[in-house]
Amino acid sequence: MSHDVKLVQKEIINLLRKPLGDVIRYDQVEKHKIIQLRQATRKLITVGDTTTAKVISFKVIPDVSVVDGLEKRFVSSISIPKLKSIIASLSGVELVELSCKNKPGSISLDVISILFRALMCHIPVLVRVIGEEDLVALPLIAYAPTGSTILYGQPSEGIVVVRVRKRIQERAKHLMRTIGFNLEGV
16 A cells, blocks of 8 residues: 555544544434534534535535545435536635645555645635545544534444544644554644
8 A cells, every 4th residue: 555545543443433522313303403513613514425414404605515425435416516506606716726635544645745735725615535435534634723623424323523632632732643654743
């Protein structure tokens, strides 16, 4: 495997199966909760097709949306072009679309580089992952600006809400170093 792609160790994948933040059960995800999160955060970041679709269904625009066109390894019920169209329509600006490759069970330098670019944009960004975005929340937690909020799906449970603070960020950076990414100064 290339040095630009790190296979995530089974122990870390098992750790990441536990939510890294608070969980809003799927049946309790409501418009007012998502709007409150949007208003109280520096950047709102969604990971996953279902999570992104749910957030935009409430007419809330994420600053960064990361999708792969799949839900539980099957083709998503809402296509990436449809998500892109809805976000652009809601925001009233031409949305930036970036793409990267990321193999299942891994984190690539390509995905990290694209996430850095997305986080620096001042208009909504849709990141299309060719492969799998399941582990992308980890580098986002590690490197998103403090005060950001990351929403990602927890299968069969709900949407995980991670408020990026120093403590959780240090934990995520430690896990990234364990995987083999030592991005000091970031």
